[in-house]
Amino acid sequence: xxxxxxxxxxxGVIAFYTCLLIGWHLYDPxxxxxxxxxxxxxxxxGHARKADEVLIGEFFMxxxxxxxxxxxxxxxxxxxxxxxxQASTSPNMKWIDGDFKEMWSIxxxxxxxxPVISEGRVYVLDYDEQLSSDALRCLDxxxxxxxxxxxxxxxxxxxxxxxxxxxxxxxGLVVTIGPEGHVMCCDKxxxxxxxxxxxKKRFGSEIPFWYTGQCPLIHNDILVLAPAGTDxxxxxxxIKTGKTLWGTPNSVHFKMSHSSVMPMTLGGVQTYVYIxxxxxxxxxxxxxxxxxxxxSANEWQPSVVAPxxxxxSQNQIFLVAGYGAGGALLQVDKTGTSWKATVKxxxxxxxxMSCEQQTPINYKGTLITVLPKxxxxxxERLAMYSPNDLHHPIWTSAADERFGLxxxxxIGDRLVAFKEDGELYVYQLFxxxxxxxxxxxxxxxxxxxxxxxxxxxxxxxVRDAKTIKCLKILTxx
Amino acid sequence: MDRRNFLRTCSSFxxxxxxxxxxxxxxxxxxxxxxxxxxQIDPYKCTQCGxxxxxxxxxxxxxxxxxxxRVCGYCDLCGGYYRPNVKELNTAAENMMCPTGAITRExxxxxxFEYTINEELCTGCGKCxxxxxxxxxxSLFLQIDQDICQQCNECAIAKVCPSDxxxxxxxxxxxxxxxxx
Numbered sequence: 001x002x003x004x005x006x007x008x009x010x011x012g013v014i015a016f017y018t019c020l021l022i023g024w025h026l027y028d029p030x031x032x033x034x035x036x037x038x039x040x041x042x043x044x045x046g047h048a049r050k051a052d053e054v055l056i057g058e059f060f061m062x063x064x065x066x067x068x069x070x071x072x073x074x075x076x077x078x079x080x081x082x083x084x085x086q087a088s089t090s091p092n093m094k095w096i097d098g099d100f101k102e103m104w105s106i107x108x109x110x111x112x113x114x115p116v117i118s119e120g121r122v123y124v125l126d127y128d129e130q131l132s133s134d135a136l137r138c139l140d141x142x143x144x145x146x147x148x149x150x151x152x153x154x155x156x157x158x159x160x161x162x163x164x165x166x167x168x169x170x171x172g173l174v175v176t177i178g179p180e181g182h183v184m185c186c187d188k189x190x191x192x193x194x195x196x197x198x199x200k201k202r203f204g205s206e207i208p209f210w211y212t213g214q215c216p217l218i219h220n221d222i223l224v225l226a227p228a229g230t231d232x233x234x235x236x237x238x239i240k241t242g243k244t245l246w247g248t249p250n251s252v253h254f255k256m257s258h259s260s261v262m263p264m265t266l267g268g269v270q271t272y273v274y275i276x277x278x279x280x281x282x283x284x285x286x287x288x289x290x291x292x293x294x295x296s297a298n299e300w301q302p303s304v305v306a307p308x309x310x311x312x313s314q315n316q317i318f319l320v321a322g323y324g325a326g327g328a329l330l331q332v333d334k335t336g337t338s339w340k341a342t343v344k345x346x347x348x349x350x351x352x353m354s355c356e357q358q359t360p361i362n363y364k365g366t367l368i369t370v371l372p373k374x375x376x377x378x379x380e381r382l383a384m385y386s387p388n389d390l391h392h393p394i395w396t397s398a399a400d401e402r403f404g405l406x407x408x409x410x411i412g413d414r415l416v417a418f419k420e421d422g423e424l425y426v427y428q429l430f431x432x433x434x435x436x437x438x439x440x441x442x443x444x445x446x447x448x449x450x451x452x453x454x455x456x457x458x459x460x461x462v463r464d465a466k467t468i469k470c471l472k473i474l475t476x477x
Numbered sequence: 478m479d480r481r482n483f484l485r486t487c488s489s490f491x492x493x494x495x496x497x498x499x500x501x502x503x504x505x506x507x508x509x510x511x512x513x514x515x516x517q518i519d520p521y522k523c524t525q526c527g528x529x530x531x532x533x534x535x536x537x538x539x540x541x542x543x544x545x546x547r548v549c550g551y552c553d554l555c556g557g558y559y560r561p562n563v564k565e566l567n568t569a570a571e572n573m574m575c576p577t578g579a580i581t582r583e584x585x586x587x588x589x590f591e592y593t594i595n596e597e598l599c600t601g602c603g604k605c606x607x608x609x610x611x612x613x614x615x616s617l618f619l620q621i622d623q624d625i626c627q628q629c630n631e632c633a634i635a636k637v638c639p640s641d642x643x644x645x646x647x648x649x650x651x652x653x654x655x656x657x658x
Contacts, residue, residue, distance in 0.1 A: 036573060037568065037570070038569045039567070039568065040568035040581065041568050041583055041584050041590060042583060042584045043567075047587060049566045049567075058554070059550075059552060059554065061614065128612065129561070130556065130561050130608070130612055131554065131559070131608075131612050132561065133554075153554055155562065
């Protein structure tokens with residue numbers, strides 16, 4: 001082969017590979033790609049949806065294969081029908097000997113929202129973490145199977161879980177308040193959406209740290225809410241239409257707390273008592289005068305309040321809060337048409353009756369509480385106090401019976417306390433003491449069992465941060 | 478027999494033989510198809526573990542997401558379509574649950590959307606199925622596409638399926654669809 005031919009072959013090979021290299025660099029494989037960008041679903045203009053836009057009660061799903069039990073027991077709201085966290089038992093029911101049987105168990109989103117019970121159905125405002133939604137779940141009381149679910153998207157960050165509140169049931173309706181202050185009303189049987197209120201948007205409510213803990217109250221067929229917003233402290237809502245019936249101006253400039261509005265009769269007058277961030281107030285619940293601010297006091301105003309006010313006499317209210325706030329005794333006096341609210345006693349958590357998260361119980365004139373973690377040597381123990389002496393307990397549980405932030409409830413003549421790690425204790429109640437009857441591990445490695453308990457038809461519903469369980473504790477004789 | 482007739486007779490026999498052989502082959506094949514069994518997923522047993530995508534002998538799995546329109550809620554906020562905790566509810570890639578963009582949707586009327594699966598893009602990962610099953614009506618489910626499946630004697634996915642959801646099924650039940658009785 002002569003040199004000339006070799007030269008041309010070399011030039012040709014170099015030119016070929018050079019072209020190949022240049023072509024490889026110039027070729028754009030992404031030209032055949034489809035770019036996924038907004039608008040590919042041809043949603044009409046003006047219907048664009050923001051992630052933080054909440055359409056309360058937007059979604060619904062029903063399981064037609066599940067039907068509700070024919071049970072008739074009721075635990076219709078936070079602290080039960082009597083607003084006292086006490087359930088009565090019928091004479092033909094007796095406590096089960098041996099371990100309580102677990103009827104069913106369901107997984108939930110992380111939180112502390114407790115259920116209510118009505119006519120064989122259980123209602124709980126869960127938080128679905130997968131799609132960031134408040135979800136009102138209706139379950140069959142006997143089996144725990146889901147009858148229906150209504151939900152709406154509320155993007156939230158986890159902050160000691162998500163869910164908090166307890167629904168209320170009245171007149172065939174179920175009303176919920178979500179962690180971000182979204183009020184939703186549905187038919188309790190069909191789940192049909194009735195109406196909704198966004199307290200943050202409508203009243204300028206400032207949702208507290210750790211989210212809304214306020215449980216809705218229905219009193220005399222009126223839904224009572226405490227948005228404690230820019231202009232409105234409290235309002236009454238027609239439960240059938242969702243229309244505002246009355247409103248209380250926020251002249252005291254309270255902000256929303258985790259506490260709930262409690263109905264009381266003080267000095268013979270029906271009153272809605274609310275502890276907000278900024279103080280405590282009483283609003284008239286009397287027909288014709290509904291919504292008028294009767295009294296307020298700001299001498300005692302913890303920055304965080306979870307327990308609700310507890311009436312201990314005709315004109316005295318026990319106030320309590322955690323995180324070092326301790327307890328206080330408020331006296332409300334009426335002279336003619338004027339009212340006066342005075343803090344008669346106030347003390348730190350280690351100086352007397354106090355509680356961090358649960359609301360104490362007034363059982364036959366004796367006050368029952370679980371002391372907070374800053375309650376000194378008796379911290380986290382179950383304790384009984386006389387209303388006449390809030391500084392010295394008349395009884396406390398043993399040193400190894402400490403309940404943390406767990407709930408407690410009176411059922412018949414017994415007190416059931418749920419340790420925050422998922423162990424259930426049952427005490428026999430006496431006038432000035434209690435006696436431990438039994439205890440039972442309900443949740444293996446239970447975590448943050450802080451949600452209040454609910455009882456109806458011999459069944460007790462308990463929960464920890466991720467699980468709800470139903471136990472059969474009483475049976476017919 | 479002269480040469481011409483000999484060739485004609487041979488050709489006739491050959492043509493008849495070819496026709497008979499073709500017909501017989503087709504008949505045998507058709508008969509065999511009826512008796513064949515196929516690998517298929519029971520959607521009610523499937524736990525969307527993700528192994529269908531990774532364990533099939535094919536480079537892109539024969540397992541695909543199917544969509545039962547009659548079961549679908551046509552939701553705007555679809556658990557199979559959007560990733561959890563998305564910032565915006567729109568069709569931007571960062572919001573999509575499907576890693577290959579195999580699920581598309583079209584606005585029907587407020588607030589309903591119709592969802593469609595592009596099988597060519599689907600890799601059978603089951604992420605959308607998990608989202609739909611745990612949050613929605615469960616209208617998305619995994620099935621083995623019989624047109625792609627190699628019908629291996631021993632299905633590599635069935636061997637590792639933790640819920641024993643992959644079984645041999647007859648030709649009559651080659652698919653286990655949710656929107657059919």
